[in-house]
Amino acid sequence: MDKNRVPTAHSTLADDAATKIAAQPSPGSAAQNRTHMATSRDRIAGFAAGFASGATKLFVGHPFDTVKIRCQVEGGHGRFKGPLDCLVSTVRQEGPRALYKGASIPLIGWAVMDAVQLGSLSNYRLLLQRNDKSHKLSHFEHGLAGLGAGWTVAMVATPVEMIKMRLQMQYAMGAERKYRGPIDVARYLTKRYGTFGVWHGLPATMSQRSFFFFLWGSYDVYSEWLRSLHGSSSFPYIVKAGSSNALENRPLPEKLINFLAGGMAANTFWTFCYPVDVVKNCYMTQGDDSPIPFRKMFKHVYRSEGISGFFRGFLPSFIRSFPTNASAIFVWESTVRLIKNDSKH
Template sequence: MSAHNTQVALEAPPAQPQMATTRDRIAGFAAGVASGATKLFVGHPFDTVKIRCQVEGGHGRFKGPIDCLINTVKQEGPRALYKGASIPLVGWAVMDAVQLGSLSNYRLLLQGNDKSHKLGHFEHGLAGLGAGWTVALVATPVEIIKMRLQTQYATGSERKYRGPIDVARYLTRQYGPLGIWHGLAATMSQRSFFFFLWGSYDVYSEWLRSCRVISSFPYMAKAGSSKALEGRPVSEKLVNFLAGGLAANTFWCLCYPVDVVKNRFMTQGDENPIPFRKMFRHVYLTEGLSGFFRGFVPTFIRAFPTNASAIFVWESTVRLIKNGGRE
């Protein structure tokens, strides 16, 4: 065999692009159910305090988040912190299935036919934007029903709504067959900030993977050894947890004023309502800039543990499904 032919024989065949499988496409949806259930268990009490502070504003019945928490428990009992939880019990599982499943598929779409292609930060942000707009279709009914129950303070026969179905019936009578989607544009505006949630998640993940954990104190290392100082890479599970929490805090810092306006719009009285685009001006004129940050503290505190846990569960479940039951 000639030298030329020998060289050809030794050359490796070109790498074939890894195509996305059906398992890859459904993994995100299935893992989203687990994520949504985690989010409800960890975060709903914080969410109730946040919604009540946002809707009541600076001239309402609460002086702040702590006062809201104490008075809610005192006046209505600890179970009041889970008011409206029956809707997100199912709704958040469905919402996270739709959000995270569509996120996975938008990522695959941006990768094209090659699953091994690494997306950039901006592409991850675009996938997040698409997922945000997609999940808004599911989130709007869940959130408007949940919030109207959370902001109902009357008890017994004085209640306006007896439960989730009663809220849905009222909205349908008030706004027509699509009444439970009242506020869809507002929800899509708020969910547009998922660009920053998932874009920053990729940034934080990349940074955390580059970090090293010091495994022991330098003086414990053997003489002449640098292993203690070199450390070891951060585990992927810890990366998922920390990046998820940091990305959630980034998201809420950026989108919170829009979230306040959205929630005010969706829970206001149905006689002479203020349009969403004019609600920004209304909040500013009645409460000033501070009005856009009512309830921010419980939201910020809630964001890290709730979303860190949810994203950790999602990423872990996706890996489990894709690897056929093996982590």
């Protein structure tokens, strides 16, 4: 206010009104802030979409998983010469349906596991964003959210995997079978290890699921890189934006990015975690007469087969991981967008 100006009642009222108006946030700004805040739909979308992701993962990946488990547990001197021999022998001796042995529990279990994993992942991301969806997380923070999701889902994954793997490792047919089905396995584990017998392998599962840090951290890295690329009319069909060969305004479709990034992230995850996965599976499927503790199973595998023992069955796992997880993450991201009614997630 001008020092020489003599205030009047009218000017004072006008100044007060102007001050109040200036102090009030604009309607547009408040609406924009509300748009960025997480809603209940944001919190449940990941859980709901996870069911669809889990069913996809089972259909695409279970045959690969059966071959992987059998190769891992049988070892280099077991009944199979390698992944291909395992596949051929299994189909020849037990029929094609044998590739889906133990699938009834994962059909429910993987749907629930993916719902828990991906739902908790979404909520850990929101927690790191402080419920502000406009806040961009770093690659490291995406990894932390993945780590939290891995530990959370371990509670569900342990009983599912304990039952699934024991059925997958059952070669006997008919009356010679040790387990008649999933419920029979659960009864046996409860009788052998107590009330929480189906969670007997929880520490091993949590160790393996810790590598979800690399899965979701690398997924963000690959997604960001793929978004920087544009389509091309000639090989290799994908080039850096700004290249003379790039098609103008033709970034890669978001769904294609989800698929490719999901597959590459899964390959990264298995490359890092595979030795721990071998030890976990050996620990969870070993005989129950004189079981080896999880921490000593690393030494047992090394003494039995050396370094190569930590990578038996790696090839089917690596091959399986791309189509299985690429499809599952594609379905999850697409379903999340559908639930949120967003064109972009």
